[in-house]
Amino acid sequence: MQTSMAGLSGWLIRHPPLFTLLLIVLVSLVIGAISPQFWQMANLFDMARASVVTGLFGLGFLVVLAAGGIDMSFTAIAALLMYWLTTATAAYAPWMPMGVVLAAAAVGGMLLGMCNGLLVHYLKAPALIVTIGTQYVIRSFLLTFVGTELFVNIPMSIENFGKYEIWRVGTDNGSIAILPAYVLVLVVAAIVTWWILNRTLMGRAIFAIGGNSDIAERLGYDIRKVQVFAFAYSGLLAGIAGMLHVSSNRLANPFDLSGTEMGVIAAVVLGGARITGGSGTVAGTLLGVVLITLVNNVLILAGIPSTWQAFVVGCFIVLAGALFATREKR
Amino acid sequence: MEPGYRAIGMNSQNPSRSETVKAEPEATATGPFLELRGIHKRFAGVYALRGIDLTIEAGEIYHLMGENGCGKSTLIKIISGALSPDEGSILIGGREVVLSPIGALSAGVETVYQDLSLLPNLSVAENTALSQQLVESEGRLARRIDRARLMDTAVKALAAVGLPTDARFCATAVEELPIATRQLVAIARAIATDAKLVIMDEPTSALTRREVENLIGVVDRLRAGGVAVLFVSHKLDESKSIGGRFIVMRDGAKVMEGNIADHSKSELSYWMTGKTLDVARYRHAAHGGEPLLEVNRLGRTGAFKDVSFALARGEIIGITGLLDSGRNELARALVGVNPADSGTIQLAGRPITLRRPIDAIDAGIGYVPEDRLSEGLFLEKPVRSNIVAEVLGQLVDRFGKIDVGRSRTLATKIAADLQIVAANLDNPVQSLSGGNQQRVLIGRGLTIDPKLFVLHGPTVGVDVGSKDTIFRIIQKLAGDGMGVILVSDDMPELLQNCDRIIVMRKGMIAETFEAENVDEDTLYHSLLLER
Numbered sequence: 001m002q003t004s005m006a007g008l009s010g011w012l013i014r015h016p017p018l019f020t021l022l023l024i025v026l027v028s029l030v031i032g033a034i035s036p037q038f039w040q041m042a043n044l045f046d047m048a049r050a051s052v053v054t055g056l057f058g059l060g061f062l063v064v065l066a067a068g069g070i071d072m073s074f075t076a077i078a079a080l081l082m083y084w085l086t087t088a089t090a091a092y093a094p095w096m097p098m099g100v101v102l103a104a105a106a107v108g109g110m111l112l113g114m115c116n117g118l119l120v121h122y123l124k125a126p127a128l129i130v131t132i133g134t135q136y137v138i139r140s141f142l143l144t145f146v147g148t149e150l151f152v153n154i155p156m157s158i159e160n161f162g163k164y165e166i167w168r169v170g171t172d173n174g175s176i177a178i179l180p181a182y183v184l185v186l187v188v189a190a191i192v193t194w195w196i197l198n199r200t201l202m203g204r205a206i207f208a209i210g211g212n213s214d215i216a217e218r219l220g221y222d223i224r225k226v227q228v229f230a231f232a233y234s235g236l237l238a239g240i241a242g243m244l245h246v247s248s249n250r251l252a253n254p255f256d257l258s259g260t261e262m263g264v265i266a267a268v269v270l271g272g273a274r275i276t277g278g279s280g281t282v283a284g285t286l287l288g289v290v291l292i293t294l295v296n297n298v299l300i301l302a303g304i305p306s307t308w309q310a311f312v313v314g315c316f317i318v319l320a321g322a323l324f325a326t327r328e329k330r
Numbered sequence: 331m332e333p334g335y336r337a338i339g340m341n342s343q344n345p346s347r348s349e350t351v352k353a354e355p356e357a358t359a360t361g362p363f364l365e366l367r368g369i370h371k372r373f374a375g376v377y378a379l380r381g382i383d384l385t386i387e388a389g390e391i392y393h394l395m396g397e398n399g400c401g402k403s404t405l406i407k408i409i410s411g412a413l414s415p416d417e418g419s420i421l422i423g424g425r426e427v428v429l430s431p432i433g434a435l436s437a438g439v440e441t442v443y444q445d446l447s448l449l450p451n452l453s454v455a456e457n458t459a460l461s462q463q464l465v466e467s468e469g470r471l472a473r474r475i476d477r478a479r480l481m482d483t484a485v486k487a488l489a490a491v492g493l494p495t496d497a498r499f500c501a502t503a504v505e506e507l508p509i510a511t512r513q514l515v516a517i518a519r520a521i522a523t524d525a526k527l528v529i530m531d532e533p534t535s536a537l538t539r540r541e542v543e544n545l546i547g548v549v550d551r552l553r554a555g556g557v558a559v560l561f562v563s564h565k566l567d568e569s570k571s572i573g574g575r576f577i578v579m580r581d582g583a584k585v586m587e588g589n590i591a592d593h594s595k596s597e598l599s600y601w602m603t604g605k606t607l608d609v610a611r612y613r614h615a616a617h618g619g620e621p622l623l624e625v626n627r628l629g630r631t632g633a634f635k636d637v638s639f640a641l642a643r644g645e646i647i648g649i650t651g652l653l654d655s656g657r658n659e660l661a662r663a664l665v666g667v668n669p670a671d672s673g674t675i676q677l678a679g680r681p682i683t684l685r686r687p688i689d690a691i692d693a694g695i696g697y698v699p700e701d702r703l704s705e706g707l708f709l710e711k712p713v714r715s716n717i718v719a720e721v722l723g724q725l726v727d728r729f730g731k732i733d734v735g736r737s738r739t740l741a742t743k744i745a746a747d748l749q750i751v752a753a754n755l756d757n758p759v760q761s762l763s764g765g766n767q768q769r770v771l772i773g774r775g776l777t778i779d780p781k782l783f784v785l786h787g788p789t790v791g792v793d794v795g796s797k798d799t800i801f802r803i804i805q806k807l808a809g810d811g812m813g814v815i816l817v818s819d820d821m822p823e824l825l826q827n828c829d830r831i832i833v834m835r836k837g838m839i840a841e842t843f844e845a846e847n848v849d850e851d852t853l854y855h856s857l858l859l860e861r
Contacts, residue, residue, distance in 0.1 A: 205464075
């Protein structure tokens, strides 16, 4: 039926992430041509570092979206846990190793996510509304009961975790470029997410329910389990992302991360996941994250004012939306 | 290639599965596969089933017949474990059982629902074979998928229904498949796990004749393999050509059963409805002859081209063809849903341009769409609102508020004219039976007082009694001078109602027949003819 549409556009429609890849290549070539700095290790490492938190958020959002939900509360969960755990560790147990802190963040995020999942399931309310609500509640709790001040005396273990290196390269101008070890957390999370989505019954149940929850229920898939799992997983990754954010910035600001949801959602959608659920891939999401990070970080290299970032991202989203909509209309 | 796949499939069965296979001969020795004795079911005190006795033997085909509301769906739900009976017993292999949905599945009772219940975004292989692993894990999801076994099961089942088994097809998302292929995927899922009884709820309502023949071939192979098949269908012709046993239900009771070949269609419909229906031609009146519609070289890129025909006042023209013949697209072009991009249309001597549905409504063209559920009705809205939906502009008072009184008067009049049976016109339209829903749509079309009425599959999924009513309505409308275009793949329906029948192939008009002088076989052959 679509043979007449063969060629590039047909291909892109059938494989949405390729569109994102194409945009990445285009942006890289254009900016690389304008500014040779772009291709330097220091810049590439910077981008890898900058994509970790967005990437973890994106993977969590992908899982919720694939199950037919939407999570708006992950940044709030991340902010609460990062600030709370950092200040608490500093005050009561500065000797606590980072592994334990990360685990606590993961568990805390998971529990908050489970609350989201249970609320969405039992209230039978749209996930968008419920999680906007929990986002406000969590953020207000953080600012009311935990604190509002910038916290810079972060415990050594958390600070040191951000300093581990896996690669150090000397650059032409004498400085050194460092790839921090915590980018591996994103790599591991991506592999685990891919494995869950593609190799377990839970993964397929997530897509089944995102595709059509009535039919999935009739076929014996347990909707409650899937919804709770998806939101819990998103919360878990958000908790970890929050701690990594502290580690890499070496400070904990309770107002951080707020408002970054839209960028994450944009990344996942640019990665080819339908906003109506039931689709999306880990590879596509990572490409979407790379594209967003690219635009947010390198336009400045090409001499484009940073105020244009949102404009470019917006255009990409409209373009992707139009292209992917063609796919659905067939 | 196929035998190789089959061999792999057989070898891959795990021990517990081969045990159930071994148990089968034993079960058939002790009695029929399934037996229902004195099944009663009440909903809020109202009888849905009263004392049904039913025996289903392995390797037999059954047709469950009856009008909407006769208790067929309740009976199916009881057999598939979705409902439990108030009285009576269910025996499987001679042993009395209490069926739950999972219990029915593990006993080998599989149901192919009318909506197919496929997961649109999952692959063919997953749709076919994932349920097996889900049932085995008893619904627990923290399990690794055994992908090799998934593919084995899928390939075996797909081969059994005559679908491709290559990796590419197995990985295709179901939403990308045509409806007929989806139907076969749903059946493949049903037989993927040692089915002994497959229930098919109106499996052919969306299929063309050729696809139905393919399905019949599949059913034959199932039967030969010792699987019992229970059809629920409204199409008497089809049931007769498939053959096997029939069970007629009326008002929750079994009124007749026997061998379908031994009885005529009119006997069967008499048992279903309790009244004698005229199954001969409904069309008697000759039309006026004054021209109404002239379609000249109408075309739409990629759908149909060079379509020219004329329709007189009071004339009924049938348009038929295979699913890809362009008949559906032509119908939609004539009502402005998917506009034509070349050619002209004249209505009552005036050229008209149909770019959007509102153009057609303004020109006086009424339309009953093909799929009443997704294209026609606002399911959760009241019957009344559904009837008046096209003429809201005429019902508003000078403050822009809809005049409920006038809306009610109009709806009541239409409901009476078309014999719509609704307890209350304020009930949601989804609470009505299929035949009544269809009449609501016809009624809505009539509110604009059309000169031309385009009916697209007006009796799909409608029972025999309602069909009769709808045909009489159509004849009456034509008798009053309306031009009617009937787009359908139900041959008897076209033959009984039309003056002329246009057959389309590959986007063009292939042949036109005088309905009075043509029989079903000629029509089918014309439909299938390749150029």
